[in-house]
Every structure is written in C-alpha cells, then in structure tokens.
Amino acid sequence: MLNIDDIISDLTGSAEGITNALLKTKVLLFSLEAKDPVTWVNYELNGYPDTKFLPDYRILQARILINANNSIRSYKRLEVPLDHLEGEALKRAKQCRIDLSISQIEQLLKDAHAGDNSSFQQSIPIEYARYYARRVDESYEITRIYKDIAIHGLTSIVTQVRARLLDFLLELRSQTNNIQGDSMLEKAKMVDAAAIFSNAVFGHNTTINFGHNSTITVSNTIKTNDFNSLKENLQKNGVNDNDIDELHISILEDDRIATKSSNAYGPKVSSWYAKMIQKAANSTWDIGVSAATAVLTSALNQYFGISS
Incomplete structure (x- = not known):
C-alpha cells in the first residue's frame, strides 16, 4: 500500500504539480474500497465530463471581450457592456466554467508564466457575438469574441485541489494513528475514508453530485x-x-x-x-x-x- 506520508510529501514539497499525488491517492482509495471519492479524483485527472458536476472552485469570474473593425477603426480586447442582460443570463455571461484536467490547467499556467501573460481566454462561438455585443454598432464586423479570465483564477483551482486533498490525507493519517495495529492498510480500512474525504474536500452541509446516481451528503x-x-x-x-x-x-x-x-x-x-x-x-x-x-x-x- 502507498504510504500516506509519501503523498503528503508530494503535495507539500514537490515542484512537479499535483497530478502524481492525485494518481497515488486514486490507488490509495481503491485499496480502501472508497469508490465515490475516486470519481472526484478521476474528474480532476481527466477533466469534468459535464459542467453540472463542477465544484464551486472551478467557476471563475470573467469578462467578455471582442476584436472588431470597420473601414475606419479596429479594436482588440474591447470589453462589451452587458447591461441588456439580467438574472441568470447575466450571471452566466460573467462566469467561466473550467472543466479542463488539472494537468492541462498546470500547463496553461506554465505557458502563461513563460509568456508573461496575465489572462486565460475561452472562445465563444462567433454566432453568439451579436447576442452579447448588442450595443456595438452594426458597422463593425466582430471577428472574435471570448471570455477573458485572470490567470490567478487558474492558480486558485490548483491551490484548492492541493489544499483539499492535503486536508483529506492529514485527517486520514490522524485517525489511523488513533487505532491500534501494525499494518497501515488494516488500520485505514477501519475508518470511513469516504466520509473523511467528503468532510475534508467538500465540507459540511453539502450534497455532491458525482454522476451515475452517486451522491454524498454531509x-x-x-x-x-x-x-x-x-x-x-x-x-x-x-x-x-x-x-x-x-x-x-x-x-x-x-x-x-x-x-x-x-x-x-x-x-x-x-x-x-x-x-x-x-x-x-x-x-x-x-x-x-x-x-x-x-x-x-x-x-x-x-x-x-x-x-x-
């Protein structure tokens, strides 16, 4: 069985990101027959198959920008006013839902730091341009429309995953230390890893939808x-x-x-x-x-x- 301390060390002392720690945690959870948490680990490793499964920390604030031109003027990174939207439509317009795998996010951060970029862009289909840019004069051709997200938002996703995973492992180690026995595997099987995980990763008073009719309620x-x-x-x-x-x-x-x-x-x-x-x-x-x-x-x- 994997040593819990080794995974904790990966999370606190490794410069290689957290993908390796997630993979080791997946092996650990399978050993403990804690299947529901494996779903979250898989989503973080592979990306989320549907945005309805996204945890709150993967929903970021965004601006909608356009590139537009006419025969006289040309604009790039022009923020469009959204005062014609309201309610849920306005809320969705100002949010960006990040369903990428954690390794993709880490690579985006590396590329951004190497290129000294301060934002990440998520394209919007051009056919939606006039829906969002309703107040842009019709004489302008909109050649691109996208959501612009501050790069520190992606950093916060990585930090949240690291911190929540670390909370789970520290709590699991703490509880197994209180149980008599020689084998870490046998001691760990005497605690409810799934319950510890749901408390550590998602907190109290939370219902988590993992798909496939699988939920955890705390x-x-x-x-x-x-x-x-x-x-x-x-x-x-x-x-x-x-x-x-x-x-x-x-x-x-x-x-x-x-x-x-x-x-x-x-x-x-x-x-x-x-x-x-x-x-x-x-x-x-x-x-x-x-x-x-x-x-x-x-x-x-x-x-x-x-x-x-």
Missing part, C-alpha cells in the same frame, strides 16, 4: 461547544449513556490543558475515540467500523469547530 446538526447537541447526536447513533458521560469527562479534562491544539482532539478525547472504534470492531457497539468512524469524526469535529 450533515451538520451539532453546535460548537454545545454538549447537549453532541449528546443527542450520539444517542441517535446508538452510543450508550455511559460512553457519552465518559466523553464529557474527557472533554472537561482536556479543557484544562492550556497548550491543547485548537485543530485536534485532546489526549483524553483521542483515547475515548480510539476506544469507541475498538468497540465497533469488537461488535460491542452495534455499528460497523466505517459507520462508527463517520459518526464520531463528524460529531466531534462539529462540536470542537474543527474544519475538515
């Missing part, structure tokens, strides 16, 4: 530092009152630790978490290990306000 019902809402959530998921009381004590004891990290569980809560996973593995908690991991991770992260 819910958020627990208020930060509100133990009653945490208790209610755990009770609904079959955690008995004794274990919940033990968790409460663990939280109070960890609160006394002044140097406790704000983005991680304290030692007492970590120990409680590991014990609950072992109970699921030993069937003393009537829930599967994968489901237990998803329930506890989501609940505790929401309670502590830890961003996944």
Whole structure:
C-alpha cells in the first residue's frame, strides 16, 4: 500500500504539480474500497465530463471581450457592456466554467508564466457575438469574441485541489494513528475514508453530485461547544449513556490543558475515540467500523469547530 506520508510529501514539497499525488491517492482509495471519492479524483485527472458536476472552485469570474473593425477603426480586447442582460443570463455571461484536467490547467499556467501573460481566454462561438455585443454598432464586423479570465483564477483551482486533498490525507493519517495495529492498510480500512474525504474536500452541509446516481451528503446538526447537541447526536447513533458521560469527562479534562491544539482532539478525547472504534470492531457497539468512524469524526469535529 502507498504510504500516506509519501503523498503528503508530494503535495507539500514537490515542484512537479499535483497530478502524481492525485494518481497515488486514486490507488490509495481503491485499496480502501472508497469508490465515490475516486470519481472526484478521476474528474480532476481527466477533466469534468459535464459542467453540472463542477465544484464551486472551478467557476471563475470573467469578462467578455471582442476584436472588431470597420473601414475606419479596429479594436482588440474591447470589453462589451452587458447591461441588456439580467438574472441568470447575466450571471452566466460573467462566469467561466473550467472543466479542463488539472494537468492541462498546470500547463496553461506554465505557458502563461513563460509568456508573461496575465489572462486565460475561452472562445465563444462567433454566432453568439451579436447576442452579447448588442450595443456595438452594426458597422463593425466582430471577428472574435471570448471570455477573458485572470490567470490567478487558474492558480486558485490548483491551490484548492492541493489544499483539499492535503486536508483529506492529514485527517486520514490522524485517525489511523488513533487505532491500534501494525499494518497501515488494516488500520485505514477501519475508518470511513469516504466520509473523511467528503468532510475534508467538500465540507459540511453539502450534497455532491458525482454522476451515475452517486451522491454524498454531509450533515451538520451539532453546535460548537454545545454538549447537549453532541449528546443527542450520539444517542441517535446508538452510543450508550455511559460512553457519552465518559466523553464529557474527557472533554472537561482536556479543557484544562492550556497548550491543547485548537485543530485536534485532546489526549483524553483521542483515547475515548480510539476506544469507541475498538468497540465497533469488537461488535460491542452495534455499528460497523466505517459507520462508527463517520459518526464520531463528524460529531466531534462539529462540536470542537474543527474544519475538515
């Protein structure tokens, strides 16, 4: 099995881009039988087959520019006014949906930096020219129309993919470290990689459409530092009152630790978490290990306000 630390190293220390890290993550996810996240990885590697599947970070702001001329004047990169549009039509006109593979985006960035270009262009079919450039005088022939996107928008896509993938791998490593065992593969199979992935990559309160009737839904019902809402959530998921009381004590004891990290569980809560996973593995908690991991991770992260 691939070493999680190796992929993290690729994401944080490699100058070769993130395609290699995505490929390694795909192998890792298949090993963990986490099929839904593989779809996202494939989309980033190969490009998105339909813009309806695009995540928000791939929808960028754009301007519509034209090249136009008549017998007297010639214009290049002329921005057209869009005040004749409104609602969804105006919104679509000012957006550019980037469905390219991550390697294509990285190559565009390399080419742009080599040529000292500050923008990326997406052509619009010439037959739509007068629809957008309605206020351009009819005496002008429009020879080209396109959307102009600041190059830093493409950089932000690469950064978002890198950061979200890194969040997933760091959380996966953190959770496997809390589980007893010698084999990283066996420990990783005891957690719900798909749930960790959906929290890390897409966040709470999100429904992700992967196509082929496949979706992941992440819910958020627990208020930060509100133990009653945490208790209610755990009770609904079959955690008995004794274990919940033990968790409460663990939280109070960890609160006394002044140097406790704000983005991680304290030692007492970590120990409680590991014990609950072992109970699921030993069937003393009537829930599967994968489901237990998803329930506890989501609940505790929401309670502590830890961003996944």
